[in-house]
Amino acid sequence: MMLNKALEYTTVYLLLGGNLGNREENLDLAISLIGNDIGDLEAISSVYETAAWGKKDQPAFLNQAVAVKTSLAAVEVLQKALNIEHMLGRVRKEKWGERLIDIDLIFFGNEAINIENLLHIPHPQMQFRKFVMAPMAEIAPQMIHPVLGKSVLDIYKNITDDLAVRKV
Template sequence: MVLNMDLEYTTVYLLLGGNLGEREENLNKAIFLVSKEIGEIEAQSSIYETAAWGKTDQPAFLNQAIAVKTEFSALEVLEKALAIEQELGRVRKEKWGERLIDIDLILYGVEIIEIPGKLQIPHPHMQDRRFVMEPLAEIAPDMMHPRLGKTILEISKKITDNLAVKKL
């Protein structure tokens, strides 16, 4: 394969999660499809088991952060992630509900992106959620949050969310 050196690449950070079916297998399938459809996987965190957030009367989630080198825009990455979710059987029934797979776009390089009703980067609640920050801090501790001006590691150490997050 010959790479076009004129293309610009951005490292995008995604959080994968799911609490239905074969959870770890679903994460692995998602990583495979992300590498095929979005870009080269540069890093992936350990897998974390997490109590459900928002709607707590459901099975625990497995979560994993990945860094992906991509040539696609943030909106294209979002569209591809949604298509991968659908391909893997994701059905959206209710907000924060059970799911086979979830692929959230957390950071797109150091960019701040606002597309009303579609996309907000950095993810607006990332700094409030331990299940996002712990896996992300594992693969990108020195990454600066574009709005807060602090590293991912700094933010993760001061998070007040007391949700159970266990590294597997």
């Protein structure tokens, strides 16, 4: 006899970005695929435009954050996100280089996960990057960073990154 086991769901926060091709369409396609492959979309931020970070001699990025309710494990979400990037034409050439689409895992519920050379959640650089924190503050201002113990909104308000981030 098999017992029915209720699925456990976690809200995962993803940051999408890209600076090549039709940037808006790439974000829309990624969000659609995330809804199909990862879970139910709970929140979608506005689109933000930001000058390139890290490697600055490239076109401006569009970024958007999404919250997704999923029954997948964090590593499975990562694999699905990488598959979506690949389906949309992402080619990894250089760190911080130009890209059609990028999907980063920012939070996985309130978990702290560190799998060397594979997955670090919360995203280890998020608190230093305004282009991450602006859309995250829009959709999850009260979310508490499980390592820093501060809300997303508090982190955003106190960020020292001076890169201009503009709501589109």
